[in-house]
Amino acid sequence: MKKLASLFSSSRTFQSVLILLIVLCTSTSLYLMDKSVTSFLLLLFSFLLLYYTTFSNWIKWGAGALIAFAVIPVAASGGPSQQVYMEVAVMAGIYIAMALGLNIVVGFAGLLDLGFVAFFALGAYVYGIFASPQAQALFHNSSIFPLGGESFWLFIIVGALVAALFGIILGVPVLRVKGDYLAIVTLGFGEIIRIVFNNLDKPINITNGALGISGIPQPKLFGFTFTQASHIYFLVLIVLGFVIYAVRRFEDSKLGRSWKAIREDEIASQAMGIPLVKTKLWAFALGASFSGMMGVLFAAKNQFVDPTSFTLLESITILVMVILGGMGSVPGVILGAAIISILNLQILTEITLFLTQNLHVPEVFSPAKMQRLLFGLVLVGIAIFRPQGLIPAKNKTYKIADLKAKLSKKNTKTKETTTSI
Amino acid sequence: MQEILSTLPQVLLDGLTLGAIYAVVALGYTMVYGILELINFAHGEIFMAGAFIGTALLFTFVDIGLALNWLTLILVLLLASLLTGVLGVGIERIAYRPLRKAPKLIPLISAVGISFILQDLVRFIAEYKTGNYIVTGQTVFENKIAIPAFSIGGYDVHASAIKSNTLVVIGIAVLIMIVLDIFVNRTKWGIAMRAVAQDRDTAALMGINVNKVIALTFFIGSAIGGATGVLYAQQYATINPFIGFILGLKAFTAAVLGGIGNIRGAMFGGLLIGLLEVFAAANLGILTGGALGAEYKDVFAFIILILVLIFKPAGLFGQAVKEKV
Numbered sequence: 001m002k003k004l005a006s007l008f009s010s011s012r013t014f015q016s017v018l019i020l021l022i023v024l025c026t027s028t029s030l031y032l033m034d035k036s037v038t039s040f041l042l043l044l045f046s047f048l049l050l051y052y053t054t055f056s057n058w059i060k061w062g063a064g065a066l067i068a069f070a071v072i073p074v075a076a077s078g079g080p081s082q083q084v085y086m087e088v089a090v091m092a093g094i095y096i097a098m099a100l101g102l103n104i105v106v107g108f109a110g111l112l113d114l115g116f117v118a119f120f121a122l123g124a125y126v127y128g129i130f131a132s133p134q135a136q137a138l139f140h141n142s143s144i145f146p147l148g149g150e151s152f153w154l155f156i157i158v159g160a161l162v163a164a165l166f167g168i169i170l171g172v173p174v175l176r177v178k179g180d181y182l183a184i185v186t187l188g189f190g191e192i193i194r195i196v197f198n199n200l201d202k203p204i205n206i207t208n209g210a211l212g213i214s215g216i217p218q219p220k221l222f223g224f225t226f227t228q229a230s231h232i233y234f235l236v237l238i239v240l241g242f243v244i245y246a247v248r249r250f251e252d253s254k255l256g257r258s259w260k261a262i263r264e265d266e267i268a269s270q271a272m273g274i275p276l277v278k279t280k281l282w283a284f285a286l287g288a289s290f291s292g293m294m295g296v297l298f299a300a301k302n303q304f305v306d307p308t309s310f311t312l313l314e315s316i317t318i319l320v321m322v323i324l325g326g327m328g329s330v331p332g333v334i335l336g337a338a339i340i341s342i343l344n345l346q347i348l349t350e351i352t353l354f355l356t357q358n359l360h361v362p363e364v365f366s367p368a369k370m371q372r373l374l375f376g377l378v379l380v381g382i383a384i385f386r387p388q389g390l391i392p393a394k395n396k397t398y399k400i401a402d403l404k405a406k407l408s409k410k411n412t413k414t415k416e417t418t419t420s421i
Numbered sequence: 422m423q424e425i426l427s428t429l430p431q432v433l434l435d436g437l438t439l440g441a442i443y444a445v446v447a448l449g450y451t452m453v454y455g456i457l458e459l460i461n462f463a464h465g466e467i468f469m470a471g472a473f474i475g476t477a478l479l480f481t482f483v484d485i486g487l488a489l490n491w492l493t494l495i496l497v498l499l500l501a502s503l504l505t506g507v508l509g510v511g512i513e514r515i516a517y518r519p520l521r522k523a524p525k526l527i528p529l530i531s532a533v534g535i536s537f538i539l540q541d542l543v544r545f546i547a548e549y550k551t552g553n554y555i556v557t558g559q560t561v562f563e564n565k566i567a568i569p570a571f572s573i574g575g576y577d578v579h580a581s582a583i584k585s586n587t588l589v590v591i592g593i594a595v596l597i598m599i600v601l602d603i604f605v606n607r608t609k610w611g612i613a614m615r616a617v618a619q620d621r622d623t624a625a626l627m628g629i630n631v632n633k634v635i636a637l638t639f640f641i642g643s644a645i646g647g648a649t650g651v652l653y654a655q656q657y658a659t660i661n662p663f664i665g666f667i668l669g670l671k672a673f674t675a676a677v678l679g680g681i682g683n684i685r686g687a688m689f690g691g692l693l694i695g696l697l698e699v700f701a702a703a704n705l706g707i708l709t710g711g712a713l714g715a716e717y718k719d720v721f722a723f724i725i726l727i728l729v730l731i732f733k734p735a736g737l738f739g740q741a742v743k744e745k746v
Binding site for chain 1: 459460462515516520523524525526527528531533541542548666670673717719720723734
């Protein structure tokens with residue numbers, strides 16, 4: 001095993017052959033077989049292998065994009081039942097993006113947010129209310145509403161802004177006091193948002209209460225409607241790509257470094273001149289905005305929102321993704337989110353089906369019901385045995401010589417410009 | 422006004438009962454926070470576990486033919502609090518003690534994990550044994566005491582009724598609070614506890630066994646939490662594995678309201694929140710002209726929490742603590 005690992009890390013030919021082989025085998029078997037969870041999972045596993053190869057980042061990203069944009073959709077187009085895989089991939093993408101948003105709050109800034117799904121709900125409901133016939137009922141047959149599927153693109157931004165706004169409204173009072181309270185306040189906020197959405201059908205019917213909003217239009221672009229999960233899949237990929245890019249950029253920015261400084265030591269970073277509340281608020285608002293954005297996508301995909309999708313369990317699920325993958329580590333969080341969402345959506349239900357149908361195990365023992373136990377064990381286990389997660393966060397290292405060279409280059413440049421003037 | 426006043430006695434009685442329950446659960450939060458600076462998310466679940474243990478014990482007693490009277494109730498209370506106390510100590514030993522030196526976020530995550538594990542374990546056991554995770558238990562005191570209608574200053578006050586169990590709940594809760602207060606303020610162990618809460622390292626230098634004191638704190642907090650769970654199951658009859666979560670949130674709010682770490686403050690905060698919540702549930706519809714109803718009662722505790730954090734983060738009776746560097 002060790003020999004294999006060393007071979008993998010030393011030889012690039014071996015790496016590329018192995019990945020090519022895996023991708024080829026799994027995608028053909030996925031295409032030909034009617035239902036094969038294993039090959040689907042192995043195909044996704046190739047992303048992880050790709051991450052550990054020693055190729056340059058450009059090649060890694062290019063190959064990853066090729067697999068995500070071309071190989072997976074083609075391989076999953078084999079039969080009608082395989083839309084299920086696309087469905088799973090879409091949900092996994094949404095969860096990955098949300099986990100990356102939560103990673104900003106929990107991983108980078110070190111603030112525990114236990115009600116993250118509230119922002120997801122806000123995004124989903126904003127699009128749900130204004131784009132569906134619900135808006136017509138709300139504004140009494142106004143001619144503008146409902147906005148329809150073309151407005152989806154606008155609402156991706158609106159959803160992000162609304163979520164960020166609520167993040168700030170919630171954050172301003174709470175972030176001023178000590179950090180521990182944040183956990184419990186966000187926990188309450190998540191619950192309150194759900195209660196409010198559940199009951200906001202009177203006095204004015206805004207959210208249609210527990211019945212939820214149906215008839216939410218699917219995204220439309222130049223007359224083309226994204227109806228199938230395989231259409232939405234590309235949409236999710238693009239948004240996810242944007243989110244990953246944004247998070248990577250934030251991480252190495254001045255703001256990102258301030259977040260990490262606050263996480264390590266609040267008082268010391270304050271002494272270094274970092275504005276505590278402002279920096280924390282940025283983390284809170286940005287994390288929330290990613291969640292709100294994905295909420296809009298979620299509403300458009302399901303064409304239906306109701307309060308039961310936004311429970312505490314969802315918030316904890318996203319938290320588990322971040323903790324399992326590794327707080328503050330972008331590749332780790334992506335891995336954690338992929339593992340947990342696929343486990344949740346596919347593996348647990350498959351095992352449950354197998355157990356109850358083939359082995360006639362009573363329903364009480366079905367693992368699909370034991371999500372809470374599973375997540376609890378993951379949280380406690382990671383906290384005690386591996387707090388850095390599956391793929392620990394790596395801080396960007398700066399070589400002092402490089403920095404100095406850069407600085408002197410800059411200085412000479414400015415000198416030149418000043419002398420020329 | 423007439424409507425609000427006419428139901429006031431009932432509201433006050435119910436609010437006092439609920440408040441007493443919040444107060445005792447809040448004690449557990451405040452004690453652990455005072456000594457470890459950790460929000461013990463699992464405390465709400467320990468309360469819930471107490472409710473289930475008590476219900477299970479009562480079922481067993483009925484099965485073996487014991488009569489249900491005050492003696493059995495006391496026995497159940499003692500057994501349940503012993504078990505939940507041990508549970509609390511076990512949780513501290515397994516999930517918190519190894520993390521005492523870790524960054525602050527890590528024990529919080531562990532606490533959330535423990536709380537989820539407990540919820541699901543209890544759900545599993547309840548579902549396995551009874552087929553449904555919502556359980557309706559045995560009630561020991563079922564008779565009701567009626568308070569007749571009367572009129573005061575021209576206002577008619579409706580008749581109200583209390584379960585005799587209400588008196589038991591309030592009585593035992595008050596007893597727990599008084600005993601705990603004496604214990605913390607007057608005994609040697611209580612002094613040790615306060616010393617550890619103030620400064621763990623110095624306390625250790627003074628010859629206090631810090632680990633033992635922390636374990637004791639968890640034992641007492643969890644034991645009284647579990648006992649309250651039994652009382653809750655007696656009062657409201659129907660329990661499910663998820664009662665601990667929102668109740669824990671409110672009890673924590675009570676602890677913050679009273680000044681976290683302050684035991685008397687937690688008692689007061691609990692009573693206040695219980696009263697406010699029942700008052701809101703009964704009268705919100707009347708006050709807002711039917712726009713908002715009792716379904717928003719859970720929102721109240723949360724709004725109070727936010728308001729306290731904005732205007733008086735140290736709580737009503739707490740002292741603002743300077744952070745040690």
